[in-house]
Amino acid sequence: MVALATVLAACATTPPLTMPPSLLPDLRGTWTGTWGGTPLTLVVLEQQQATPADGVSLGPWHLLGRELPSASGVLTFTVRGEPVSVNVQGRLGDWNGRLTLVIDPVTVNGGQITLGLADQHRLVGTGTSRASWEPQGPVELVRRTADGPRGSVIERLRGASHIRSRGAWNHV
Secondary structure, three states, rough: OOOHHHHHHHHOOOOOEEEOOOOOOOEEEEEEEOOOOOEEEEEEEEEEEEEEOEEEEOOOOOEEEEEEEEEEEEEEEHHHHHHHEEEEEEEEEEEEOOOEEEEEEEOOOEEEEEEEEEEOOOOEEEEEOOOOOOOEEEEEEEEEEEOOOOOHHHHHOOOOOOOOOOHHHOOO
């Protein structure tokens, strides 16, 4: 019975993505959050408009099948209290009317993370892993800006009704 459950879990289905109907947002950058309650960081290094998603390829030529936008980068998560970083490949597409990113970590244990774009700076979804010691469950990521996830002190002070002198900024 345990073997059957393991085989079925290993065959988890990928959402049936279709080509997004509009221009894609630029997802490149650093996203931080949690996966099953443990810290998670996704750094999207590249994003491409069309990459073979399935079908038949002969060498570098895609002969049959679909093309979808793609993303690649590095995923860092916690296993047994230690950070683990892996390369990831992802496909972007429309799933149930929502832009969705399906990430496949490049690990021996496999697994998959499916994220929907909740808004411009937030991805939410779920992640699975075949290894019981790796994270499982809900995933939530927030895009980090150059000033941090919520903006800088300077950004918050820009709305202030007075102007600070150069010396006053040293105390912020």
